[in-house]
Amino acid sequence: MTDDLESKLRDALRPAAPSEDFDRRLLARLTAAQSEPVMRRGRFASRTTWWFSAAMAATVILAVGVQHHRAVEENREKGLEARRQVMQALRVTNDKLDLAYRAVREQSSMSGGNPGA
Amino acid sequence: MDEQLAQARAGNLGAFGTLVQAHKRSVYSLALRMVGQPELAEDMAQEVFMQLHANLRSIQSADHLAFWLRKVTAHRVIDYLRRRPAVSITSLDEEAEQIGSPDPGDPLLQRHLRQLVLGLPPDARAVVTLRYQEDLDPLDIARTLDMSINTVKSHLKRSLDLMRQRIENGELPRREGQSP
Numbered sequence: 001m002t003d004d005l006e007s008k009l010r011d012a013l014r015p016a017a018p019s020e021d022f023d024r025r026l027l028a029r030l031t032a033a034q035s036e037p038v039m040r041r042g043r044f045a046s047r048t049t050w051w052f053s054a055a056m057a058a059t060v061i062l063a064v065g066v067q068h069h070r071a072v073e074e075n076r077e078k079g080l081e082a083r084r085q086v087m088q089a090l091r092v093t094n095d096k097l098d099l100a101y102r103a104v105r106e107q108s109s110m111s112g113g114n115p116g117a
Numbered sequence: 118m119d120e121q122l123a124q125a126r127a128g129n130l131g132a133f134g135t136l137v138q139a140h141k142r143s144v145y146s147l148a149l150r151m152v153g154q155p156e157l158a159e160d161m162a163q164e165v166f167m168q169l170h171a172n173l174r175s176i177q178s179a180d181h182l183a184f185w186l187r188k189v190t191a192h193r194v195i196d197y198l199r200r201r202p203a204v205s206i207t208s209l210d211e212e213a214e215q216i217g218s219p220d221p222g223d224p225l226l227q228r229h230l231r232q233l234v235l236g237l238p239p240d241a242r243a244v245v246t247l248r249y250q251e252d253l254d255p256l257d258i259a260r261t262l263d264m265s266i267n268t269v270k271s272h273l274k275r276s277l278d279l280m281r282q283r284i285e286n287g288e289l290p291r292r293e294g295q296s297p
Binding site: 005011016 | 130133134137138141142143145146149150155158159162163166167170226227228230231234245246249250252277280281284
């Protein structure tokens with residue numbers, strides 16, 4: 001037996017056939033592998049769309065925020081201006097009253113009367 | 118075959134199918150004789166053909182194709198065997214496949230010889246399978262497995278000596294369910 005071991009090995013290791021659906025399964029795997037890049041492109045496209053939408057949303061939020069900030073600043077400016085005008089009016093009124101008071105006092109002192117009486 | 122190769126390179130799936138038809142027995146059997154499990158061998162053979170399809174542009178000729186397939190299959194199986202613990206099991210599926218095939222020799226003896234091959238270390242198993250299944254000479258085996266020719270000859274001699282010794286010592290593997 002050991003003398004012709006090599007020829008026995010050749011017999012024992014003769015090529016065998018794979019199962020009958022070997023080709024069909026391989027073709028299915030190849031087809032799936034070939035369609036995979038398309039799916040990847042699809043995923044890439046949806047990812048791009050997502051990023052575009054997110055960027056658009058961020059831009060809109062930023063624009064609204066800036067506009068709101070401007071409106072607040074404008075209102076604040078208007079408030080300050082109104083306050084300044086009120087203060088100015090009060091100062092003017094106060095000056096006028098002061099002036100009138102002085103005039104009345106001078107007139108009273110010249111007539112010898114008491115302006116507070 | 119070179120024409121089929123050119124067409125397959127151009128994306129013709131039918132031509133690629135013809136190449137698969139021509140080489141599937143060799144690729145599958147190489148994997149089967151080295152791992153001993155038909156389902157696993159089929160998976161590995163399919164992976165090899167998938168890899169071939171992705172690398173068709175690097176294949177230069179029909180001879181190169183056969184060389185490439187043997188090389189990729191052998192290396193893939195050796196890598197697998199090195200990662201996994203050595204198990205020399207002939208499954209019932211392989212048993213059925215062997216009984217069902219036209220076989221001029223003694224089926225039991227042939228099964229025992231295949232078990233002995235499965236008991237060899239991965240590199241030696243590849244060398245013996247390429248030598249006696251694919252009928253490659255030591256130089257071609259050396260090129261296929263990226264080994265020196267002396268290493269191939271050494272693997273062959275030691276493997277044959279070991280198998281002879283085991284046969285002479287009556288160390289033939291027992292069939293499943295057989296009492297000692």
